[in-house]
Each structure stands twice: as C-alpha cells, then as structure tokens.
Amino acid sequence: MSFAAPPPSRFLARRLGFLAASNAVLLVCLYLRLEEGASFESILGAVARDAGPVLLAALGLTGIIAAGAIDLSIGSIIAVSGSVFGILIHREATPLFAWTACVGTAALLSLLNVGLVLALRVSAIIVTLGALAAWRGLALIVAEIGIPEFNGGLTVSAPYAPPGSDHANAIVFAATVFVLVFARVAKTPRTWIALGDSLEAARLQGLRPGRVLTSSFAAGGVLLGLSALVHVTQLGTIEPARLARGFELRVVGAVVLGGTNIFGGEASWLGTALGVLLLHFLDLTLVYAGVNPYWREVIVGAAILVVIGADCFLHREAKRLREVS
Amino acid sequence: MNRKHAVLIALLVLEVVVFTMLERAGGAASTGVAEHVAGYLAGVLEQSAPALALAFGMTLVLATGGIDLSVGSMAALIACVLASFEPGASFWYTAVPAGLALSLVLGLTNGLLIAGLEMPPIIATLGTMILYRGFCFVVLGDLERAPFFDVPGWPALGELPFVVAMVAVLWGGAGTWVARSRWRREVLFLGGNRVAARYAGLRVFRRTVEVYTISGLLAFLAAVTFTARNFSANAETLRGFELEVIVAVVLGGTRVEGGTASLLGSFLGVLVIALLEEGLRGASLWAENALPFHPSHLRYIVLGLLLVGAVSANSRRGTRGVWRKGAVRSSPRRSPDRLGGKGSRDGIDSPSSNSEE
Numbered sequence: 001m002s003f004a005a006p007p008p009s010r011f012l013a014r015r016l017g018f019l020a021a022s023n024a025v026l027l028v029c030l031y032l033r034l035e036e037g038a039s040f041e042s043i044l045g046a047v048a049r050d051a052g053p054v055l056l057a058a059l060g061l062t063g064i065i066a067a068g069a070i071d072l073s074i075g076s077i078i079a080v081s082g083s084v085f086g087i088l089i090h091r092e093a094t095p096l097f098a099w100t101a102c103v104g105t106a107a108l109l110s111l112l113n114v115g116l117v118l119a120l121r122v123s124a125i126i127v128t129l130g131a132l133a134a135w136r137g138l139a140l141i142v143a144e145i146g147i148p149e150f151n152g153g154l155t156v157s158a159p160y161a162p163p164g165s166d167h168a169n170a171i172v173f174a175a176t177v178f179v180l181v182f183a184r185v186a187k188t189p190r191t192w193i194a195l196g197d198s199l200e201a202a203r204l205q206g207l208r209p210g211r212v213l214t215s216s217f218a219a220g221g222v223l224l225g226l227s228a229l230v231h232v233t234q235l236g237t238i239e240p241a242r243l244a245r246g247f248e249l250r251v252v253g254a255v256v257l258g259g260t261n262i263f264g265g266e267a268s269w270l271g272t273a274l275g276v277l278l279l280h281f282l283d284l285t286l287v288y289a290g291v292n293p294y295w296r297e298v299i300v301g302a303a304i305l306v307v308i309g310a311d312c313f314l315h316r317e318a319k320r321l322r323e324v325s
Numbered sequence: 326m327n328r329k330h331a332v333l334i335a336l337l338v339l340e341v342v343v344f345t346m347l348e349r350a351g352g353a354a355s356t357g358v359a360e361h362v363a364g365y366l367a368g369v370l371e372q373s374a375p376a377l378a379l380a381f382g383m384t385l386v387l388a389t390g391g392i393d394l395s396v397g398s399m400a401a402l403i404a405c406v407l408a409s410f411e412p413g414a415s416f417w418y419t420a421v422p423a424g425l426a427l428s429l430v431l432g433l434t435n436g437l438l439i440a441g442l443e444m445p446p447i448i449a450t451l452g453t454m455i456l457y458r459g460f461c462f463v464v465l466g467d468l469e470r471a472p473f474f475d476v477p478g479w480p481a482l483g484e485l486p487f488v489v490a491m492v493a494v495l496w497g498g499a500g501t502w503v504a505r506s507r508w509r510r511e512v513l514f515l516g517g518n519r520v521a522a523r524y525a526g527l528r529v530f531r532r533t534v535e536v537y538t539i540s541g542l543l544a545f546l547a548a549v550t551f552t553a554r555n556f557s558a559n560a561e562t563l564r565g566f567e568l569e570v571i572v573a574v575v576l577g578g579t580r581v582e583g584g585t586a587s588l589l590g591s592f593l594g595v596l597v598i599a600l601l602e603e604g605l606r607g608a609s610l611w612a613e614n615a616l617p618f619h620p621s622h623l624r625y626i627v628l629g630l631l632l633v634g635a636v637s638a639n640s641r642r643g644t645r646g647v648w649r650k651g652a653v654r655s656s657p658r659r660s661p662d663r664l665g666g667k668g669s670r671d672g673i674d675s676p677s678s679n680s681e682e
Contacts, residue, residue: 120637125447126581130629133568137625144618246564249455262448294462301456305438308452312444 012268015259015311019274026281033288043284045169051280052172053231055273057247058254059179060223062272063189065255067216068196068264069124071113074224075247076135081105081228082238083139086154087146095160102232103225109135110221114214132248139240153237164233175226176273183269192216196264253304254279279303329578333593337600341365344604365603367485373599374488374550375400375563377592379570380577381495382540384591385503387574389536390516390583391439391446397566398457399431399544404551404558405464412475425545431457432541436534454567461560471557483553491546492592500588512536516583572628573598576635585639594635601627 008016031040048055057074064071084105088098109131116127144150163171183189195202195212203209232238256262257278258271282303286296345362379396386393403424410420431453438449473479481487503509511532514522523529552558575581576597577590602624609620 116633120633122633122636123581126575126636127633129568129571130632132629133572133625133632134629137622137629140622140625141618144622148617249451252451253455256448262445292463294466295459297459298456298463299459301452301454301459305449305452305456308448309438309442309444312442316443 008268009266011311011315012259012266012271016268016271016274018307019258019271019278023274023277023281026278026285029285030281030288033285047277047280048172048176049164049168049230049234051276052168053227053234054247054250054254054279055172055276056175056223056227056230058251058258058272058276059176059269060220060227061251062255062258062260062267062269063192063216064124064220065260065262066189066196066264066267067192067213068199069114069117069213069216070128070252070262071110071217071220072125072128072248072252073109073113073131073135074251075244076132076139077106077109077224078228078231078244078247079139079240080109080135080142081225082232082243083143083146083154083240085160085229085232086143086156086238086240089157089160090147090154095162098160099163099229102229103222106225106228107218107221110217110224111214114217118210118213136241139243143240152241153239155237156233156235161233163229164231164235168230168234171226171230175223179223180269180273188215188219189267189269193265193267196261196267198265250279250300253300257304257307329587330589330593333577333590333597336597337593340597340600340604344600344607347604347608369596369599369603370492371483371485371488371554372603373595374483374491374554375547375566376570376573376595376599377488377492378495378543378546378550379540379566380573380591380595381500381588382536382543383570383574384577384579384586384588385512385536386446386540387571387579387581388509388512388516388583388586389533390519391533391536392450392571392581393435393537393540394447394450394567395431395435395454395457396540396544396547396570397563397568398454398461399428399541400547400551400566401558401560401562401564402431402457402461402464403428403545403548404562405461405560407548407552408470408472408558409464410472412472414477416472416476416479424548425542428541428545428548429538430541431544432538433534435541436537439537440530440533458560458564461562465558465560467560469557469559473552473556479553480556481553482549483551487553488550491550495543495546496588496592500592504588508532513584513586516586518584569598569628570595572632572635575639576631578635578639580639581636598628598631601631 030043034040034043057078061071061074081102085098085102088101093101113124113128113131116122116131117124120127143154147154191202191207191212192215194205194207195209195216199209202212228244231244235243252262254275255272256275258268258273258275260267260272279300282300283296286299287293291299341362345358345365349358349361379400383393383396406427407420407424410416410423435450435453438444438453439446442449511522511527514525514527515529515532519529547563551563573594574591575594577592577594578587579585579591605621605624605627
C-alpha cells in the first residue's frame with residue numbers, strides 16, 4: 001500500500017508495548033479480583049459504552065495534537081452540544097434531527113476554534129483556554145434562552161436515548177475501528193504529523209498549513225460530536241453548568257499517556273486507544289480492589305506523572321549516553 | 326509604566342464607571358458616589374487577594390517559558406489541610422507551619438519534575454493538578470469543614486489592612502526587588518532561550534526549581550487569604566482558578582511563550598478581572614429584566630474574549646507572519662511556534678541536544 005504509515009519510532013514502540021502489557025496485567029488483576037455477581041464478560045461488554053466518550057474525544061484530539069495544536073475546550077463544547085440537544089428534546093424535535101444537531105454543534109465549535117487560531121494568529125492553547133470559559137458561558141446562555149423556565153437541568157426522554165444505551169457499543173466500536181484503519185492507510189493523518197513536526201518543512205513540501213490544521217480540527221470535531229452524543233444520551237439529565245467539567249484533563253491525559261507528543265509531530269491513535277483503556281481498567285481494578293474512591297483521582301494523576309516522567313527520564317539518560325560516546 | 330499599562334488602567338476606570346452607573350441604576354443608591362466607589366474598590370481588593378498572590382508566582386513561571394496549571398489545586402489542597410486541623414489558638418503553631426511546609430513540598434515537586442526529569446511544564450503541572458486535587462478528596466472527602474472562624478485573628482487575614490499589607494510587601498517590595506535584580510534577567514533569559522541561557526552559564530536547573538517553589542509558597546498565601554474570607558474549604562474549592570490567574574497575567578502583557586513579563590501588568594490584570602466579576606454580580610439587579618438569561622453567565626464569555634484578545638494584541642509585534650510565505654524562522658526544531666506555542670518537548674534542552682540536529 002503506497003500510503004502505509006511508517007513504522008513507529010523506538011520511543012513510540014516502547015510506549016505501545018508498555019501500554020499493551022499494562023492493560024493485560026490490569027485485565028488479569030480484574031479477572032482475579034472479580035466478586036460474585038459481576039462477570040468478566042459483562043465488564044468487557046461495557047468497555048465501549050463506559051470508556052466510549054473519552055475514547056472518541058481522545059482519538060479526535062490525537063489528530064489535533066499531532067498537528068501541533070491542542071483543544072482544551074472540549075468539555076465546554078460537549079456542554080454546548082448538550083444544551084442544544086436538550087433544547088431540541090424540549091421542543092420535541094425528531095430524534096434523528098436532535099442527534100445530528102448534537103454532533104454538528106460540536107463540529108461547528110471545533111471549526112470556530114481553529115478559525116480563531118488562524119485568524120488571530122494566537123497559539124491554540126490560548127485560544128482554546130479562552131474557549132474553555134467562553135463555550136461554558138455559551139452553553140448556559142443558550143439553555144436559558146432556549147427554554148424560558150430553565151431550572152439548571154434538561155431531561156433526556158426515552159426516545160432520544162438509544163445512542164447512549166442500545167447503540168453505544170456499535171457507535172464507539174465502529175468509529176474506533178474506522179479511525180485506526182484511517183490513521184494507518186490514509187494520507188491526511190500524516191499531513192497532520194508533518195505539520196506538527198515542522199511547520200516550515202511542511203509548507204516547503206507543498207502542504208498548506210492552514211488547511212491541514214483545519215482538517216485536523218474538523219475530524220476532531222466530528223469525533224467530539226459523537227463523543228458528546230454518546231455521553232449526553234447516557235445521562236438522565238443534562239446540566240450545562242456541570243456537564244463534562246474537567247473532561248479535557250482526562251482526555252489530554254489519555255492522549256499523552258498513549259505516546260503522542262504534546263507538541264505535535266509524533267502521534268499514535270492506537271496508543272491513544274490503549275491509553276484510554278489503561279485509565280479505564282485502572283479505575284475498574286481500583287473499584288474491585290476496594291480502594292477508597294477518594295484515592296482514585298490521586299492514583300490516576302500519579303499514573304500519568306509516573307509513565308510520562310519515566311519516559312522523560314529515559315529520554316534524558318539516552319541523551320547523556322549519546323553525549324558521552 | 327508603558328502604553329499597555331495605560332490601556333489597562335483606562336480599562337479599570339471604564340469598568341468602575343460603567344458598573345457603578347449600572348448598579349446605581351439598579352437601585353443601590355443609598356450612599357454618595359465617592360463612598361460607593363471607595364467601598365466597591367475595597368471589596369474588590371479583598372476579594373482578589375488569592376488571585377493577587379497566585380498571579381505573582383504565575384508571572385515568574387510564564388517568564389521562564391513554563392506554565393503552572395496546578396496553582397488552583399495547590400491552594401485548594403493547602404486550604405483543605407488547614408481545614409482539617411482543630412480550631413483554637415493552637416491552630417497557629419500546628420496548622421500554619423504544616424500548611425507552609427506542604428506548600429514548599431508541592432512547589433518543589435513541580436520544580437523537580439520539570440527541571441530534574443525534564444518534563445514539559447504543561448504536562449507535569451497537568452499531572453500534579455489532577456494529583457493534588459485528588460489529595461484534596463483524600464484529606465476531606467465530601468466534607469465541608471470550617472474551623473477558620475474560631476481561630477483567633479484568622480478572619481483579619483481576609484480584611485483590607487492585611488490585604489493591603491500583602492500587596493505592599495509582595496507587589497511593592499518583592500516586585501521592586503525582582504524588577505531590578507539580576508535574578509529577573511536570568512529568569513527572562515531562561516524563557517527567551519533556554520539553550521543560550523545554559524551556554525551563558527546560567528544555573529537553569531536552580532532558577533527553574535526556584536520559580537516553581539515560589540509559585541507553591543504563594544499558593545499558601547492564596548489559601549490563607551481565601552479561607553480567611555470564606556471560612557470554609559472543601560475538596561472542590563478553587564476548581565478552575567488557575568484559568569482566571571493565567572488570564573489575568575496574560576492580560577497584563579506577559580507572554581505565554583516566555584521571555585517577556587510584566588509584574589505591574591499582572592497586578593492590573595487581576596484587578597481588571599476582579600472588577601469585571603464584581604461588576605457583573607452587581608449589574609445583575611439591573612440586567613435581570615433586560616436580558617433573557619442570567620448576566621453572570623456573561624462572565625465566562627468576557628473572560629475568554631479578554632484572554633484571546635489580550636494575547637492577540639500582545640503578539641502583534643515580533644513573531645507575526647509565520648504563516649506568510651517567505652517568513653523564515655531562525656529558531657531550532659520544536660521551538661515554540663504559532664500553532665503549539667508551548668515550549669520545547671524536552672522542557673529544558675541541553676546545549677548538545679540542539680547541536681546534534
């Protein structure tokens with residue numbers, strides 16, 4: 001295949017191996033720790049549904065980070081999507097239209113982010129840090145304008161729920177497989193990596209940086225929309241003020257854990273998927289091991305720090321060795 | 326004092342005028358205008374004490390080209406630990422030293438991760454932000470504890486005299502010293518070009534650790550002034566506060582890429598944002614009927630617009646035109662560029678890592 005992606009670098013290969021091994025270890029731990037009543041199959045069957053929103057958003061963000069940008073506003077974008085979705089439910093729109101609007105809103109806001117990055121020539125981290133605040137406000141304002149007697153929550157009624165319940169596994173599974181295959185065979189993801197690696201070289205090679213960056217945000221926006229759809233329809237009530245707050249941290253954590261360089265130029269969608277699974281299984285293992293739920297956030301934070309810290313340490317040691325020889 | 330500071334001061338004056346008018350139009354006109362404005366400003370200053378403490382450290386951190394996302398979590402964790410002690414006079418020699426020691430440890434941890442392990446600051450502090458927030462839950466769980474009201478002298482720490490003293494010592498005293506010191510130039514050099522800084526013989530490791538440790542120690546001050554005003558703390562305290570601090574500092578003219586910093590600007594930036602929040606709260610009386618939504622939601626949008634607008638205005642000069650054809654960057658690979666703008670992957674490059682490419 002002429003467009004086959006190059007093999008991963010030594011750094012990425014090491015990270016992928018580590019993630020696969022630790023996922024396997026966690027699965028074995030889970031298997032051994034299972035109590036009566038919870039079956040191993042039921043846990044595996046629920047992986048796509050429970051980890052789905054983070055997984056889809058993380059796969060989308062991987063492309064954006066690969067291109068040298070970042071989107072910190074994804075949690076707030078989900079909140080706007082949720083508000084729009086809730087209003088359409090309130091107005092009794094057809095479910096298909098409501099779902100499309102939910103996905104479309106996220107994609108649109110994502111494009112708006114990249115439009116601002118390109119138009120203002122401000123780094124993506126700043127634009128999306130501002131957007132993190134602005135879209136959250138927008139979600140609240142939209143909800144209050146759309147529903148006159150808004151009381152902080154919007155209910156999701158049964159006809160609108162299938163994407164989060166019955167179809168969640170299918171949506172997440174199909175989207176993930178599509179992304180992994182696309183990343184392997186298509187050219188577009190590699191233009192993102194090229195842009196992230198060196199803007200100047202990418203430009204000299206004939207790529208148009210603005211377009212390449214826009215395509216990464218467009219793809220990320222659609223995946224974020226699917227993530228919003230699965231996440232929002234899983235909930236009984238949508239609260240725009242609290243919906244997906246802090247979501248971006250978990251997603252960025254998973255992407256970085258997966259071996260994608262936070263400054264762009266090196267990315268692995270497979271690594272991202274493994275990183276999301278690692279965090280999910282770690283969470284589950286802690287639950288079944290009876291760890292105090294208050295310790296779980298500490299352990300997730302520590303896991304991210306330890307994995308990336310170890311990598312930075314090895315990177316530094318390798319550099320020192322090169323200096324000596 | 327330069328043009329940018331003048332703009333910020335003009336913005337401050339504008340905010341005071343507009344919000345005073347809105348508030349008086351809303352029916353809160355029991356006192357004279359001068360008294361009203363004075364009381365208003367005093368309230369804003371008291372309220373913004375935690376942000377003022379953190380913004381000082383954040384300015385220094387951004388000057389080195391780093392970022393500290395964990396300041397909100399650090400201040401919250403220190404507040405939670407303070408809150409877990411028993412009230413009474415003994416609070417002063419049990420909780421306070423413990424909080425101070427903790428702040429030192431938290432700041433040092435950030436500094437050592439970044440300077441020692443060469444982790445990118447944004448990742449290291451993202452990790453510690455989650456980690457420290459997790460510890461808040463470990464310390465307090467779902468409880469809300471409020472021992473502060475019963476600690477003799479504690480409420481005074483949130484009142485105007487103490488806040489003014491803090492501002493005078495921190496922004497007046499330490500700020501003036503920093504502005505004239507060789508230390509400041511080294512920190513800025515570090516942010517401008519780390520590789521060159523190391524070649525020039527600067528102690529890059531030490532300066533980096535120092536800056537993050539200062540940020541940690543100031544989180545203690547933020548926790549103290551916060552609890553002295555709010556009297557209670559829980560595990561969700563100050564969530565998202567780092568954003569507000571970063572916006573204030575950037576608004577003041579400090580560049581996130583490092584190498585340019587303005588302490589006076591940060592001070593004014595904090596006040597602009599504090600006034601805005603207070604103003605929107607006050608104006609809600611007037612706007613309740615005029616707008617179809619709650620006016621306090623506008624705060625988020627204005628905050629976002631201010632951040633993006635301020636950075637856009639700051640970066641008009643210098644690096645503009647990377648997208649233009651023919652613009653050549655002289656910086657090495659993985660240098661902060663217009664897309665990422667988050668510093669180098671290695672955190673701190675050694676001179677050799679540059680020469681091998």
